[in-house]
């Protein structure tokens with residue numbers, strides 16, 4: 749189960765769209781790209797919220813920062 753970054757609901761990965769952070773946030777349609785991912789529901793509302801409010805961006809960046817730990 750994965751958590752949607754917009755509505756925080758837990759859903760099976762197949763019901764969510766995966767995004768990965770690679771220089772910028774990009775959609776991972778087939779959920780196979782390397783790197784840390786964040787998930788949002790497939791509905792427009794959650795996608796929009798995730799992208800517009802930069803929830804995806806910030807949640808992915810947080811992970812990114814944690815990984816590097818270089819300061």
Ligand SMILES: [Zn+2]
Nearest residue numbers: 752755789794
């Ligand atoms: Zn959602």
